[in-house]
Structures are given as structure tokens and as C-alpha cells.
Amino acid sequence: MIIGPQPTTVRGAATHLGKHPTQPKVIYPSGKGGLDEYAHFGEFSPNGCWVASGDASGKVRIWSYDNPEHVLKLEVQGVGGGEVKDLDWDPESQRVVAVGEGQGTNAKVFMRDTGTSLGELNGHGKRVISTAYRPCRPFRLVTASEDTRSVFYHGPPFRLEHSNTEHTNWVNTVRFSPDGALFATASSDRRVVLYAGATGHPVGDLDKDGQCPHAGSVYSLAFNPDGSRLATASADKTIKVWATGSREMEVELPFSRENELGEMQTGVLWLGPSALLSLSLSGDLNVFDVSPGQAARRNTLQGHQVSVTSLAVDRDGGAFYTASYDGVVLAWEARTGSARRLGGPVPRTVNLANHAGKVTGLALVRGGRRLRSVGFDDRLRTARLEVAGEGGPTGAYEGGAEVVLPGQPVTIAGAGGASDLVAVICQPAVLVVYRDGALALTIEKLPCTPSALAMFGEDEVAVGGEDCKVYVYALGEAESASKGAKAVLGGPRGAVSALAYSPGGGYLAVGDSNREITIFERSTVDMEKGREEWDRKVSGQWVHHTSRITALAWSPSGRYLASGSSDTHIMVWSLDGSLPRSRVATFESAHKDGVTVLDWLTESDLISSGNDAVICVWDVASATRA
Incomplete structure (x- = not known):
């Protein structure tokens, strides 16, 4: 299973959505993908064989869509070195027009197969955006x-x-009707103007009772397949559908989530004669049925727009939870891959985020009925979860249940099971433990700058440091923990970047910045001195990654260990001596720009995500048999 990220949105600008001419496929910009810089749009050719994309560096690329490899066929500099904001194909799928912000030219037409320029388009004094x-x-x-x-x-x-001068503010979008009889422009002056397609002369405005059609900037518009209806998307948090013949409004689709900025509508696209897709500033994709005489929302597709930074899996509930760099926390149904944003207080209204900054860790407590999260807003927040509801898991953050942390949190770890015990490491060198949301233990001066954390039940916590050591603390008694670590594990040759206890607690996996994985095995305990000895089970052998280890996770049985790295790869290892080799599976180039999180849904299904915001579920059982 592969779950793509949501479209990239920018406040005050349109996000262009495209559709394949014959297949049920939608295309939109999200991150970099195969590009050097962030994509601004993608557009299918009329014959459906090609995709053209443009990015912030000014490059236009032509991809072969009907080739399974999606081969890059052409790359040209679009508009004089500046960012490309929009493009379109001619009806023969032979020519492409690209516009944007260039030096000397803001618009250019070129051949799809050779890149030969067919002329530069002059006539504008500022950036061309559509x-x-x-x-x-x-x-x-x-x-x-x-x-x-x-x-x-x-x-x-x-x-x-x-030139047409009917507008008094930015013209955000221009689109022709499918038969070419009309084209329409949408502007930040709140107006939508229709023009004759052959002559370019104005036909009239869309209006509502003699007023502007929207109460805010109009960012996007789209004609339906037969050109009889026009949909518009606006900053006033509405989608409206108009009859192009009478220029009168037929349907209004309001988004009324307490007037939050994330409900602004930045893109719109017809999926069929009466099916409409809109894009919210928050990244939500909204599907509507706008058949004559009715208007109903069919579905809302949610996900992440930016790097996924945290992951927690509820195997018994068939759910998992992810959080991202922008503070958004989502609940996912593992079977279908559908997601819902957690509700409750929203510190950031643009993307409807649950934290006011990057979320650095998630931990499930109380048997999966509560979710604890920490973020760069220096808060520990709690969400109440509902796993068995219709449509998958959901939940909401509790307004009065946040805890102010003693510093910026690095990550969080939970005891698991029915327990409500979590540990948090904070900068510069603090370990705090909370039970039922209340402070239970503080170690203010750790012997290292903490960089990784793992917890084994309610008894033990391991702290990895930038000094290349792991410090193991007993949590049974606060007094013993405050006296210092019961074990100090050396051996890693880089800063500790990931930790994971095996299910039985007998092994501790350590990943470091020097691309190595070390396995420690618990051996002896000196009860009188309160010390514990660990032996190195694996050292200097698991070094097949080429960059920093970013995530480690044991399978439910403890037979396999999965590792993710900033080198983009995922590897699966085993300590089982009956297997012919310790590295039993490799998923190369799993995530562009690096793997950030991973965990096991089942003994054979591994879930991962990365800086590309893509969520993948890997069939490890098939890979280990290969």
C-alpha cells in the first residue's frame, strides 16, 4: 500500500489540479518527487500519454505517463530562469505553453518532443501566474x-x-471551456469574468444579485465536461457552481469550521458531470455531488503535506497515528488507508494543526484509548481516541490537558499496554516521566545531550546521547533513578540516533549517526550495586546503510528488526541463527530525502514514512522469501 501526500498549498495563491482525459486519475503538486525543487503543478496531455510539470527552479519536465517507468523525455528551462507557475497543452499534445517569473520573459511556447522554442509571449509587466x-x-x-x-x-x-483590463487585482486563474467557446478569469478583486473564446472579448461577469460572486479572492475555477457549468473556489471558504449560459449561481458549498483559515478554497476540479473536487488551504481534498437540485459532500480525503516526523501503531485496534513537521496529527485505519485529522484545539489555523510546531513524538497509552504527543511548542498534549467508530479511528485533543515541558522535547516513549506512563527527553539535558498526565520523575542533569529514547514497560528507560553512549535508568523507584544510570552502554561510533527494545526486553537495538546498528543483550544484574551488565550481541557488522540511522522497530515476535535511514533505504534484519544471513530484506529508495519513521502493523507488514510525506506498507513476508 502506498498513500501519497496531500497537495502543496500556499496562502493567497491557487493550487492547480488536473485530471487524466480518460482514466480516473487526478494530478496535483506535492513536494519535490522527481524534481530538484518544489513542484508547482502537473498537467496531463490531451491524449493522456504525457505529463508536464514545472517547479520553483524554472524547469519544465515532460514525462511519459503511459510508460510504466514514467521516463523523463524532456527537460527545458521554462521562463528565463524563474519559477514556473502554470502551463497548458495544445489540443494535439505537441506544444506546451509555460508561464511564471523569468528574467526577460514570463511566458514561452515550445515543442513537446524537442523543446524547440516557438516564441516568447510579451505583454505583461509583472509575474504571469496562469x-x-x-x-x-x-x-x-x-x-x-x-x-x-x-x-x-x-x-x-x-x-x-x-489585453483585457476588466480586473483591478491579480488575475489568479484563466481556463477555457472544453469546446473553446468561452474562457473565464478569476481574480483577487473577487470577480469572475467570461470571455468569447475565439475573439477574447468580454461576455459578462458572474454575479450574485448584482454583487461580486464571492466575498474574498477567487483563486481557481473549472468548467464541467460539457461547459454548461462553472465552479469557482474562493478565500471566502466557499465553492460555488454557476450556469455559464445565464451566469447565475446554482449551488453554494460553504466550509464553516469556525472561520479557520485552513478552510479557504484554493483549487477546484470536475471529476465528472456532477462530481466536484475542491482543495482546502489545509490540504484537505473534498469530493462533492453537485447534481441538479442537490449538493452533498461525499468524502474528505486527508493526509500530510510535509515530512512525517512521528508514528504510533495500535495493532489491536487496526489503527496507526502519524504527525508531521507542521504540527498536524492524523488517525489512520490500517485496512483502508483512510485518515482523519484529530480534532480539538487548533493552535495553527492555516493547516488546522494540533501543535504549534513540529511534532517530535507520539505515544499510545491506556490500551490505545489515549494518545500523548510532544512538539516544538514545548507542550505535552493528550488526545482521547475512538478506534471502533464507523469510518476508522478518530479522536480529539483535550483542551485543558496540556502540560508545559521543561524544554524543547526531543521525543517521547510510552510503557505500552494499559499503562499511562510516558517518558520525555528535553533539551538541553532533561528526562521527565509522567503518569496519568502528572509529573512523576525529573532527572534534570543527564550526563549527555539526549538524542534518542526507548522505554521497556514501566521499569526501564534508555536514553541515547550525542556522546555515543546509551544510559539505562530504572524507573521502579524515583530515588534509584535520580542516583544515576544503572548501565552505560558504549560502542557506537556516532551519536545515538535511534533506540528500540525487543518485545521481551532482552535486546536493545541502537542506531547511530555513523550508519551502524549495534545490538546489546541483557546479561547480569548486580542487585547490591544497582548495576546491570549488557553484552554486545552485534557490533561492527550491520553497517549496510550509507547514512544516519533514523528509525528502528522490532517485529511483534522479536524475530525481525527493521531499520530506516536518511539514505532513503529500509532494511530488515534478524538474529535468528537458522536464517542464511542477518539482513533478510532491503527496500531501496523507500522514501525520497530519507526515512523518518517505521513500525510493524503485523509480523509481516511494515509501515514507514519519510521526508516525502508518503506512507508505505511493505510486505516483509514476500521480501524475505525472495
């Missing part, structure tokens, strides 16, 4: 700009015919 190619002959081009104008071109070769 363009549209008339889908029938005679060919026409329209560009829209921050200079408040749309410019109409004849061609090819394309030449400026005239």
Missing part, C-alpha cells in the same frame, strides 16, 4: 498576471492580439 490554450482551432492563448490583466494571443506563431 495560462490556458484554446482546445480547438483556430488556436488561441491567454495568459493571466499579477499586473491585473489577461492577455489574448493569436497563433501559432503567437502574437499579442489585445
Whole structure:
């Protein structure tokens, strides 16, 4: 299973959504993917064989969509070295027009197969942010700009015919109707203007009782397949559907989550004659049925827009929970891969985040009925969970249950099971333990700068340090823990970056910044001195990663250990002597820009995510048999 990230959104700008001409596929920008810089859009060619993409570096790439490898066929500099904001195909899938912010030119037409320029389009004084190619002959081009104008071109070769000055603010989007009879522009002046497709002259405005169609900037618009209806998306947190013939509103779809910024609508796309897809600033994809005489939301697709930083798995409940760099926490149904954002107080309204900064750790407590999370807002927050509900797990953060931490948290670990005991390591060198949300233990001066944490039941916690050592503390008595570590494990040749206890607690896996995994085995305990001895079971052998170890997780039986690294790979290891080799499986290039989290859903299913915000479930059983 592969679950893609949500579209990238920017406040005050449109996010362009595209659809395959014949297949039920939607395309949108998210992160970098195969690009050097962040993608701004992707667009299928009319014949469905190609995908064109543009990014922040100014490059336009043409990909072969019908090839299983999605081979890169062409790469050209789009608009004079500046970022590419939009592009469109001609109806023959041979020519591409790209617009953006360049030096000397803001718009250019070129051939799809060779990249040969067919001319630069002049006529704007500022950045061009949208363009549209008339889908029938005679060919026409329209560009829209921050200079408040749309410019109409004849061609090819394309030449400026005239400028349209009906708008008084940025023109955010321009689109032709499927038959080419009309095109429409959406602007930050709250107006939507219709023009004749062949001549480029205005036909009229959309209006609602003689007023502007929206109460905020209009970011996006889209014609339905037969051109009889037009959908508009606005910062006023509404989607509206209009009849293009009468220019009257048919349907209004409001988003009324307490006027939060994340409900602003930045993109819209028709999936069929009466199926509509909209994009919220928060990244939510909303699916509506807008059949004549009715309007109903079918579904809301949620996920992460940025790097996933934390993961907690509830195997008994068939659920898992993830958190990201922007503070968003999601509950997932493992069977279907559907997600819901956790509710409750929202410190950041733009993306409806649960923390005001990066979430650095998640821990399930009370048998999966509560979720504890820590983040860069220096808070320990608690969410009440419902796993057995219809549609998958959900939950909400409790408004008065947050705890102010003594410093910026590095991560959190829980005792597991029915317990409600969690440990948190904070900068610069503090370990705090909470039971039922109340402080139970504080060790203020750790002997290291803490960098990793693992917990074994309610009895023991291991702290990894940047000094290349692991400190093991007994939690049975606060007094003994405050006296110091009962064991200090040396051996790693880099800062400790990941820790994981085996299910029985007999082994402790240690990953470091020097790409090595060391396995320690519990051996003897000196009860009188309160000391414990650990032997190195594996040392200097598991070094197949090429970069920092970022995540470790034992399978439920303890037979396998999975490791993730910033080298993008995932590896599965085993201490089972009956196996022919210790590294039993490798998933190469699992996550672009590095793996950040992983854990086991079952003995054979491994879940992971990374800086690409993609969530993957790997079939380890099949891989180990290969």
C-alpha cells in the first residue's frame, strides 16, 4: 500500500489540479518527487500519454505517463530562469505553453518532443501566474498576471492580439471551456469574468444579485465536461457552481469550521458531470455531488503535506497515528488507508494543526484509548481516541490537558499496554516521566545531550546521547533513578540516533549517526550495586546503510528488526541463527530525502514514512522469501 501526500498549498495563491482525459486519475503538486525543487503543478496531455510539470527552479519536465517507468523525455528551462507557475497543452499534445517569473520573459511556447522554442509571449509587466490554450482551432492563448490583466494571443506563431483590463487585482486563474467557446478569469478583486473564446472579448461577469460572486479572492475555477457549468473556489471558504449560459449561481458549498483559515478554497476540479473536487488551504481534498437540485459532500480525503516526523501503531485496534513537521496529527485505519485529522484545539489555523510546531513524538497509552504527543511548542498534549467508530479511528485533543515541558522535547516513549506512563527527553539535558498526565520523575542533569529514547514497560528507560553512549535508568523507584544510570552502554561510533527494545526486553537495538546498528543483550544484574551488565550481541557488522540511522522497530515476535535511514533505504534484519544471513530484506529508495519513521502493523507488514510525506506498507513476508 502506498498513500501519497496531500497537495502543496500556499496562502493567497491557487493550487492547480488536473485530471487524466480518460482514466480516473487526478494530478496535483506535492513536494519535490522527481524534481530538484518544489513542484508547482502537473498537467496531463490531451491524449493522456504525457505529463508536464514545472517547479520553483524554472524547469519544465515532460514525462511519459503511459510508460510504466514514467521516463523523463524532456527537460527545458521554462521562463528565463524563474519559477514556473502554470502551463497548458495544445489540443494535439505537441506544444506546451509555460508561464511564471523569468528574467526577460514570463511566458514561452515550445515543442513537446524537442523543446524547440516557438516564441516568447510579451505583454505583461509583472509575474504571469496562469495560462490556458484554446482546445480547438483556430488556436488561441491567454495568459493571466499579477499586473491585473489577461492577455489574448493569436497563433501559432503567437502574437499579442489585445489585453483585457476588466480586473483591478491579480488575475489568479484563466481556463477555457472544453469546446473553446468561452474562457473565464478569476481574480483577487473577487470577480469572475467570461470571455468569447475565439475573439477574447468580454461576455459578462458572474454575479450574485448584482454583487461580486464571492466575498474574498477567487483563486481557481473549472468548467464541467460539457461547459454548461462553472465552479469557482474562493478565500471566502466557499465553492460555488454557476450556469455559464445565464451566469447565475446554482449551488453554494460553504466550509464553516469556525472561520479557520485552513478552510479557504484554493483549487477546484470536475471529476465528472456532477462530481466536484475542491482543495482546502489545509490540504484537505473534498469530493462533492453537485447534481441538479442537490449538493452533498461525499468524502474528505486527508493526509500530510510535509515530512512525517512521528508514528504510533495500535495493532489491536487496526489503527496507526502519524504527525508531521507542521504540527498536524492524523488517525489512520490500517485496512483502508483512510485518515482523519484529530480534532480539538487548533493552535495553527492555516493547516488546522494540533501543535504549534513540529511534532517530535507520539505515544499510545491506556490500551490505545489515549494518545500523548510532544512538539516544538514545548507542550505535552493528550488526545482521547475512538478506534471502533464507523469510518476508522478518530479522536480529539483535550483542551485543558496540556502540560508545559521543561524544554524543547526531543521525543517521547510510552510503557505500552494499559499503562499511562510516558517518558520525555528535553533539551538541553532533561528526562521527565509522567503518569496519568502528572509529573512523576525529573532527572534534570543527564550526563549527555539526549538524542534518542526507548522505554521497556514501566521499569526501564534508555536514553541515547550525542556522546555515543546509551544510559539505562530504572524507573521502579524515583530515588534509584535520580542516583544515576544503572548501565552505560558504549560502542557506537556516532551519536545515538535511534533506540528500540525487543518485545521481551532482552535486546536493545541502537542506531547511530555513523550508519551502524549495534545490538546489546541483557546479561547480569548486580542487585547490591544497582548495576546491570549488557553484552554486545552485534557490533561492527550491520553497517549496510550509507547514512544516519533514523528509525528502528522490532517485529511483534522479536524475530525481525527493521531499520530506516536518511539514505532513503529500509532494511530488515534478524538474529535468528537458522536464517542464511542477518539482513533478510532491503527496500531501496523507500522514501525520497530519507526515512523518518517505521513500525510493524503485523509480523509481516511494515509501515514507514519519510521526508516525502508518503506512507508505505511493505510486505516483509514476500521480501524475505525472495
